[in-house]
Each structure stands twice: as structure tokens, then as C-alpha cells.
Amino acid sequence: DAGVTQSPTHLIKTRGQQVTLRCSPKSGHDTVSWYQQALGQGPQFIFQYYEEEERQRGNFPDRFSGHQFPNYSSELNVNALLLGDSALYLCASSFSPHSNQPQHFGDGTRLSIL
Amino acid sequence: AQTVTQSQPEMSVQEAETVTLSCTYDTSESDYYLFWYKQPPSRQMILVIRQEAYKQQNATENRFSVNFQKAAKSFSLKISDSQLGDAAMYFCAYRSGRTYKYIFGTGTRLKVLA
Incomplete structure (x- = not known):
């Protein structure tokens, strides 16, 4: 039973670029x-x-946007990258937003902005 | 707005001893859930234990138990018989029963001394 998977594991970008996780x-x-x-x-x-x-x-600006596909997978897009966007980005999944069951997390994507 | 506070940035415990991690939260809601997550250096957030606010009985999972004081808005985690593998960052989290949003504390780094 596959858990939550995220890609890539690590990414390096420069200010002003765009990224998709x-x-x-x-x-x-x-x-x-x-x-x-x-x-x-x-x-x-x-x-x-x-x-x-x-x-x-x-409370995140519109530079952060996302998408979910019919197979439930998802993308996080960040435009006009700032140094402050350097962080670990975690994805978590659950069975419906209203479920009482807790979320399961992936290993995250480490994003570094130069 | 809801807040979660973890006032202990770092704690140490001897192997086989017991340690308690503190967490307080603020909310005006009556329906919510509380969680403790563990994040080892591998980065994946792992659920340790959960507590429904409507349950008076404290949750227990093997060596992990909580002391849930609803009136005081306190939710501490007790780890008994500490093991080297317990070393990690521990995050307290609140989930609204209305919006289903999760709010995390700043974490407590637990060191287990051999």
C-alpha cells in the first residue's frame, strides 16, 4: 500500500523563477x-x-497556486520565487476533507532559493 | 483564530525514562481534534496519537499517552520507557471540526540520551 509520494525530493531555483511540486x-x-x-x-x-x-x-499570496487531477494527484505551483520561499513543502492526504481520520504526510520536497 | 503553542523548543530524556512534552492551544470552538506528530530527520510527519475534544478519556497508544485538559486548553504528550528511536521533532496540531484546517505548533526537539 503506497503512502503519500512527493517529487522531486530536492529542488534548487533562483529568485523570480517558477516551480512545480x-x-x-x-x-x-x-x-x-x-x-x-x-x-x-x-x-x-x-x-x-x-x-x-x-x-x-x-494565508499565502496568489503566487501559490495548485491543481488536482482526476486521479487525485496534485501539484503546487509557486511563481516569482522569493528567498523566503525556501522551505520544506509537505503534502498530506486524507479520505475526504470531512473525515475524522488523520492526514498522512509525504516525505516533502526541499526547495532552496538562491 | 486558533493558535497552538509549544513552549519547549528542546527536551532531553535518558533512555528508558519518561518525558512529557507540553502543548497549549487557544480556540473558541467546541468541536476539534488534537494530534501529536513526530518528524524524524527523514522528514516524514508520522502520527503519534490523536484526541477528540468530545472524549474525556485520555488517548493512549502503547508507550505514548496524552493528558488532555479541555478547560485549561492543554494537551501534553507523555512518552514512557523512552527509546533512541523516539528522538525527533514533535509537533502538536489542532484541527478544527468546522473548517477542518490543521494548525501546528512550532515543535519540540526531543533528544534521547543513551
Whole structure:
């Protein structure tokens, strides 16, 4: 039973560039949430996707956008990268946004901005 | 807005001893869930234990147990018979029963001394 998988594991970009991160949810899960975890901090909620729509959003600018595909996988896109976007980006999946079951997390993508 | 506070940036415990990690939260909601997640250097967030706010009984999972004080808005994690593999960052998390958003604390780094 495959868990949550994220790609790539590590990415280096320069300021102003654009990046796309990918996530495949755990088998049986249909809801994907994205988090940004800065060094030494807890994860901060970016947004959640369910039924191919953004359902919830945290306090992040419009430079952060996403997509969910019919197979429930998801992408996180960040435009006009800033140095402050350097962080670990975590994807978490669950069975529906309303489930009482906890989220399962992937290993994350480490994004470094030069 | 809900907040989660972990006031202990770092804790140490001798192998086989017991340690308690603190967490307080603030909310005006009555329906919510609380979690403790473990994040080892491998980066993946692993669920340790969960507590439903409507349950008075403290959750227990093997060597891990919580002390849930709803009126005080406190949710501490006790690890008994600490093992070297318990060394990790521990995050306390709150999930709203209304919005289903997760809010994480800043984490406590646990060191286990042999």
C-alpha cells in the first residue's frame, strides 16, 4: 500500500523563477493538502484540494497556486520565487476533507532559493 | 483564530525514562481534534496519537499517552520507557471540526540520551 509520494525530493531555483511540486496521495485518499515548513518551524497550511477544486486556503499570496487531477494527484505551483520561499513543502492526504481520520504526510520536497 | 503553542523548543530524556512534552492551544470552538506528530530527520510527519475534544478519556497508544485538559486548553504528550528511536521533532496540531484546517505548533526537539 503506497503512502503519500512527493517529487522531486530536492529542488534548487533562483529568485523570480517558477516551480512545480507534485504529490500522489495515499491509495484510497481523495483530498490533498499542502504545507510550507520553514526551517525550525511547524508546517503552515497553504491550501487543500478536493474534487479538483481548492476548498480551503491559508494565508499565502496568489503566487501559490495548485491543481488536482482526476486521479487525485496534485501539484503546487509557486511563481516569482522569493528567498523566503525556501522551505520544506509537505503534502498530506486524507479520505475526504470531512473525515475524522488523520492526514498522512509525504516525505516533502526541499526547495532552496538562491 | 486558533493558535497552538509549544513552549519547549528542546527536551532531553535518558533512555528508558519518561518525558512529557507540553502543548497549549487557544480556540473558541467546541468541536476539534488534537494530534501529536513526530518528524524524524527523514522528514516524514508520522502520527503519534490523536484526541477528540468530545472524549474525556485520555488517548493512549502503547508507550505514548496524552493528558488532555479541555478547560485549561492543554494537551501534553507523555512518552514512557523512552527509546533512541523516539528522538525527533514533535509537533502538536489542532484541527478544527468546522473548517477542518490543521494548525501546528512550532515543535519540540526531543533528544534521547543513551
